[in-house]
Amino acid sequence: MHIVDRRLNPGGKSLANRQRFIRRAKSMIKKSVHEASGGRSIKDADSGGELVLPSQGVREPSLRRGATGGIRDHVLPGNKEYVTGDEIARPNGGGGGRGSEGSDDGGGEDEFRFALSRDEYVDLFLDDLELPDLAKRRIVNTEVVSYQRAGYSVSGSPTNLALMRTVRNSLSRRIALHRPKADEIEQLRADIAALGPDDRDQRLTLEEELKRKLRKTTLIPYIDPLDVRYKRFDPQPRPAAQAVMFCLMDVSGSMTEHMKDLAKRFYILLYIFLKRRYKNVELVFIRHTHTASEVDEETFFNSPETGGTVVSTALEEMRKVIADRYDPSAWNIYAAQASDGDNTASDNERTVNLLLQHILPACQYYAYLEVGRDVEHFPPGFIRRDSDLWQTYDGVVKSGAPLAMRKVGHRRDIYPVFRDLFARKVGSEAA
Numbered sequence: 001m002h003i004v005d006r007r008l009n010p011g012g013k014s015l016a017n018r019q020r021f022i023r024r025a026k027s028m029i030k031k032s033v034h035e036a037s038g039g040r041s042i043k044d045a046d047s048g049g050e051l052v053l054p055s056q057g058v059r060e061p062s063l064r065r066g067a068t069g070g071i072r073d074h075v076l077p078g079n080k081e082y083v084t085g086d087e088i089a090r091p092n093g094g095g096g097g098r099g100s101e102g103s104d105d106g107g108g109e110d111e112f113r114f115a116l117s118r119d120e121y122v123d124l125f126l127d128d129l130e131l132p133d134l135a136k137r138r139i140v141n142t143e144v145v146s147y148q149r150a151g152y153s154v155s156g157s158p159t160n161l162a163l164m165r166t167v168r169n170s171l172s173r174r175i176a177l178h179r180p181k182a183d184e185i186e187q188l189r190a191d192i193a194a195l196g197p198d199d200r201d202q203r204l205t206l207e208e209e210l211k212r213k214l215r216k217t218t219l220i221p222y223i224d225p226l227d228v229r230y231k232r233f234d235p236q237p238r239p240a241a242q243a244v245m246f247c248l249m250d251v252s253g254s255m256t257e258h259m260k261d262l263a264k265r266f267y268i269l270l271y272i273f274l275k276r277r278y279k280n281v282e283l284v285f286i287r288h289t290h291t292a293s294e295v296d297e298e299t300f301f302n303s304p305e306t307g308g309t310v311v312s313t314a315l316e317e318m319r320k321v322i323a324d325r326y327d328p329s330a331w332n333i334y335a336a337q338a339s340d341g342d343n344t345a346s347d348n349e350r351t352v353n354l355l356l357q358h359i360l361p362a363c364q365y366y367a368y369l370e371v372g373r374d375v376e377h378f379p380p381g382f383i384r385r386d387s388d389l390w391q392t393y394d395g396v397v398k399s400g401a402p403l404a405m406r407k408v409g410h411r412r413d414i415y416p417v418f419r420d421l422f423a424r425k426v427g428s429e430a431a
Helices: 015-024 026-037 118-123 163-176 182-194 200-219 257-277 297-302 311-325 345-362 388-398 411-422
Strands: 049-053 112-116 145-153 230-237 240-250 280-288 292-295 332-339 365-371 403-408
Touching: 182 200, 240 257, 240 311, 257 280, 257 332, 257 365, 257 411, 280 297, 280 311, 292 311, 311 332, 311 345, 345 365, 345 388, 365 388, 388 403, 403 411
Parallel strands: 240 280, 240 332, 332 365, 365 403
Antiparallel strands: 049 112, 145 230, 280 292
């Protein structure tokens, strides 16, 4: 069997060579994607774009003869000082390695710029991620349509030709109309050829019968347009999972720009992941200080407003939004909260009650991300205690609630933590 790929290549490019290059340079491209995503807004994060790769990472691999082993004879022109067997001293300075000094002739190589499409850009992130426990489904307001077999039709696309049904109809029609078979005609011709000169009357009879059968064969075709049938497919709405993701972030005075940047990077990954994997997903942004409100993305990340920290206000706002717009019986509800862990001590009890009584019973999954400072120095022997909010949530986790907790202090930790929170569970782990 031979498979021929006749898909058109992008303008002026070879699709096969492009994919081969991406596979070879995937680790470097992925690193560049992570670095480039930090400066984008959430809704532009999956738009693809131009990346920069080091020049040494884009060279084609080649086979060369090893420098050691074997017996070699070399003829070097202009040699007046050495003969076979002489040892040559190593040059001073390590011998030809790349240093920081400029080249004599000013030559060199620029970094390689490579443009990724939107699909290529996103696929580097989302190989094996999924929303946990996506179970609640409904049919209304869905864009997911599947096509199911619905019998046969007399018209349609040639690709949907029902060959067996067409031949069956043809056979039934030929039997009903007594269309002569090919072997019957051949037998008549053989009988006529076998007759002698004295069998003139019988020859005329057989020739008349042969003429009638040939005429009937012409009038009754082997395949008639009436026989042709096409497979019929009717569109059927397919139950589609509806999900809403609540993004909650502490923007109080204790949240530094570094912490907000960590939270933004986490939410960028979350937004790309949801839009890529699921059709019917909505995002709700809630920011809080000592008060909370639902805002748009621009306000969520860039508003200069600040204040104290009362976490329960964000949970209360989330509860109101769920009650107004997202029925838990029809929607898969998820939440991701980013905070530095600070909370007013008197608010911890109310936070736990809101989580256990209202938020977590309505949620499929709740992820808490605690962001910290990039570099924190403590005196020798100092043991850092967990934050108030971490201790509060840890008690909730121990009760068996669907709450996951992670800590992040550096940009390089965002992607591993994100994958850890949303990695596809398999086997006993999923159970």
